[in-house]
Amino acid sequence: MRKLIDSLSLEQSSHALSSTGQPSGRVHTSQKHESAIRQVQGSANYVDDITEPQGTLYAAIGLSQCARGKITAIDLSAVRASEGVIDVVTIDDVPGHKDIGPVFKGDPLLANGEIKFYGQPVFAVLATSVFAARQAALKGQVTVDGETAILSAQEAHQHSAFVRPSHRFGQGNPDTILQHAENTVSGALDIGGQEHMYLEGQVSLAVPCEENRMNIYTSSQHPSEVQKLVAEVLDVRLHHVMVDMRRMGGGFGGKETQAAQWACIAALLAHRNQRAVKLRLPRFVDMHVTGKRHPFSNAFDVAFDDKGKIMATRMEVNGICGHSPDLSDAIVDRAMFHVDNGYFLGDSDIVGHRLQTNMVSHTAYRGFGGPQGMIMAEAIMDKIARHAGIDPLLVRKRNLYGASTGTKTPYGMEVEHNLLPEMIDALERKANYWQRREDTAKFNRNSPIVKKGLALTPVKFGISFTAKHLNQAGALVHIYTDGSIQVNHGGTEMGQGLHTKIGQIAANEFGIDLSMIEVTSTRTDKVPNTSPTAASSGTDLNGKAVQNACITLKKRLAACFAKKLGQDESAEQVTFENGHVVLGDEKITFPDLIQAAYFERVSLSTSGFYQTPKLAYNRDTGEGRPFFYFAYGVSMSEVSIDTLTGEYTVDRVDIIHDVGNSLNPAIDIGQIEGAFIQGMGWLTTEDLKWNESGKLISENMATYKIPAIGDTPAVFNVELYGKENAEDSIYHSKAVGEPPFMLAISVWCALKDAIASLSYYAIDPQLDTPATPERVLNAINEMQKHAVTSPTDLVAELNKSSEA
Structure with a gap:
């Protein structure tokens, strides 16, 4: 933490000249967040803090109580008769567009003749108070002719249920190499989703103005899309809608497309009643009606030589998208773009499916599919290492993009200015990987209950929207x-x-x-x-x-x-x-x-x-340059596992991350730390659960565990790499929002390393994510069934490997 504290020693005042005589606040210096003081004081205004116009009314939504079926009747008489109710609307009351799908159709503003997921909004209520609106919303009677819901990847494939067509790219002839290779491994991994858990929930305030104009104050990452959809729902021109967004209390992708629905409902009610309308979702409802990070169910086959160098890769990624396309087409594309992470995969065949299920439509989340693809590359490295009896770090280094492997990704983009070899070497030395690997192995031999794990993993993340027009x-x-x-x-x-x-x-x-x-x-x-x-x-x-x-x-x-x-x-x-x-x-x-x-x-x-220049990706051929540049990072994590309970701690984390020529080192380090902890939560504790009816049951903070302060590693070292971007980005800096999220994959690999020690590192454990203590314990029990009775001298082998 010392480096972080040092980096936060900001200029004494943003209103004074620096010691060099130059005005403070220039780029490449640490400056406090522009709202930091107001946020600490509680004086920073969010949408719910805006002074409401006189006569403001409050909205709430009524939800479905099944996952799939045709609506046969809607009885809202008790809702209308409820105390304080001013108005009630269904899809039939929408004057303009009824579908607000951001890219492809499939997202009705309110249920339109059918139920697509448990908790789908069916109607909206307007009342004189928040309490009155929410109480009235509970009284609606919706009759549904139920149908069997599709709730898993396997069921979606069985019913050929897809929200969008599948996509494929690759190079060479991997099938032939896999068929004749002496060394092959296969694997599969189920990857859980993740609740955004922004501090500020979904909220919008709609204020009607003269001549059908509408002002919208909304917690949204995409004001222009909110403007467009509100205009379409109200059947007015875009220039009659103004959207204002001062700040959000967190978004993480959850407010990129899915903030629009609540703004549209508030605007519809405001338009009908010519009164200001606020709609703020309570946390319980927010968790039911908004999409999550996409769960994935992936599989791979890999051929490699005796040194662990990959010759061919076949990969299938299955994004579980929910009931509609939302942004899933691009999200699964990005997962496919990142299944290589920093490694040359040899001849390759990558296919991605967009599976339709009767769940809330999953959406953007920090990394946008990249993490769900990238983790597969690290799963492959671990699998090869255990099979070949080579330290995982050596396998990783031998497969990095470069002259001895290859420099072209499976989608045909050249990997230029690759910093990973030098960054891995730097962290390997600074964090003393080989000595700690030896110490960990000795500890595990002498500790019958607690086992330690160690892993060093890289990140190579492409920066740009994969939809070219958004850049x-x-x-x-x-x-x-x-x-x-x-x-x-x-x-x-x-x-x-x-x-x-x-x-x-x-x-x-x-x-x-x-x-x-x-x-x-x-x-x-x-x-x-x-x-x-x-x-x-x-x-x-x-x-x-x-x-x-x-x-x-x-x-x-x-x-x-x-x-x-x-x-x-x-x-x-x-x-x-x-x-x-x-x-x-x-x-x-x-x-x-x-x-x-x-x-x-x-x-x-x-x-x-x-x-953004240089972007050109041809989706028909599966080749091109979808990214302006890559951001890089390396992280090393050490964990301790109690083999009797499956409980564990993350003891130490060392990170070197590439942000180019940092515009604001303090803010960048804060983003890296926050992203890492959020990524750690995705891979360890944040477990989304639906019951057999398709209802989300991890629906509040009591049943869904995000990382707490006690989960922060006791030793947490973060360092900026400090090498300017070779591309002409703003002052040669690099993006920092998403790339460090995937540094947390090192925690998952370290957990697997600790479990693998039970087989003296001969077997790679199956550990789906999130790696909760229950899943860790199950993996431990499974590993103990295959315990190796004659361990090799691991330390000698590691020393031999490091010399090689």
Whole structure:
């Protein structure tokens, strides 16, 4: 933790000059989150904190009580008669579009003649209080002619139930190699989903305005999509809907598409009654009606040589999508793109299925399918290592992309600027892998009950939306006559520090103090047609758009200053630094130049735009470049398992992560730590459970366990790699939102390593995720059935391997 504490030693004040005489708040320095003080004080406004207009009414939703069937009758008389009820709506009351599917159809605003999952919204109630609305919503009678629900991957395949067509890509002829190879292994892994568990639940406030206009305040990662869907539901033009989003109390992908439904329902009720309407889901309802991280059921076959080097790979990934497509097509694609992680898979065949089940429609979640694919690469490495009797780290290093293996992914993208070999070597030395491997082996030989495990795993994560058109961003920058600047952009702040970094970028461009920059709430009437804040691209896209707007304004100001000095031809030599604008020996304070430019009628406002270059993926051929660049990371985890109970602790974690030339080291380290712990929760404790009727039964904090402070590793070392991005990203930084999530795979591999010690590392245990203590204990019991009676001298073998 020492490195984290050191990194958080921020400048004493964001309003003062630094010791170098430069304005504080510039890029590549640690700055506190722009809302940090307000958040600690409780004065940071979220949607539920907005002062409500006079006469605001409150909405609630009525849910189905079965997983599948045709609706034969809906009796809402008791709902309408309930105290305080003003209005009740069903799908038949929608004046415009009834389906709000974000990409493909399949998501009715309210149930439309059939029930698709247990807990599906069927009707909405409007009342004078939150309590009255929620009580009334319990009184609806929905009669359903029930049908057998599809609730598993196996059942979906049996019924050929898919939300979208399957996709396939690969290289070479893996089937022939697998058929004739001397060394092959096969495996399968069920990978659990994950509840987003954002601190702020789904909430929207709709305020009707004159002439069918509507203002929406919503906790959404995608304001432009909310604008579009509200307009379509109300049957009005988009320019009649304004969406405002100041900050979210967490999103993690759960508010990329699935915040829109609640905004649309609030807007529908507000439109009908010409009163402001707030709809906030209670946690219990939120967990039932919103999608999760996709569970996956995957399998692989791999051929390799005697040194553990892969020759061919065949992989099948099955995304369990729920009842509708939502974003599943792209999510399963990204899982397929990441089944290689950092390894060359030889000749390959990768197929991905999008399975339809009668569950809530699963959706985006940090990593967007990447984690569910990437874990398969690490499962393969462990399987090969146990089969070949080689340390897993050596197997991993021997299969990294490079000259001795290959540099082209299964989907045909060249892996350039690969940092993994040097980053693995660095962590291997700094965290003392081989000595600790030897110490762990000795401990396990002498400890009959507690077993330790150790694993070092890499991350290679592609940065860009896989839907090419989303890789664009806009910005709007105003300079006021006192020299202060207001910035608006299309990204949304969900606690990740996006607005802080955007402010730093603007301050850096103009060479002024960060206190002179105000980043305003995200609004669709300022920057239109924005992409969601997702795919780790918030700073990459919006930062470049803001920079481009600033460059335009700087050119205008430079020309004005040069003209003022009678040196028109020298405008390109003007610089902005230390609160001044400089040309040769002449300089003027930034506010004074702004005053002068105003009187010279120079425009002090402009928009900026950016589109990510180099992207070209042909889905028909399964080849191309879906990513602008890769972000890398390496993590090493040590765990201890009680073999009598299956309980375990994560004792130590060491991480080196690549964020390029960091814009804000403190924020980046915070993102890495948070992502790791969230990833650890996905792989260990967060266990989604549905009963035989298709009802979610892990529906509250008592039945669904996210990591607590006590689950944090006692030793937790995080270090930024500090090598600038070779691609032309914003100041050569790299994305940090999603990539570190997958560093937590090292915890799962360490748990398997500890269990494997019971067979003296000869057998790779089957450990589906999440690896709860129950699953760990089952794996231990299964391993003990196959205990090796004549162990080899593991330490000698490891020393021999490390020398090799």
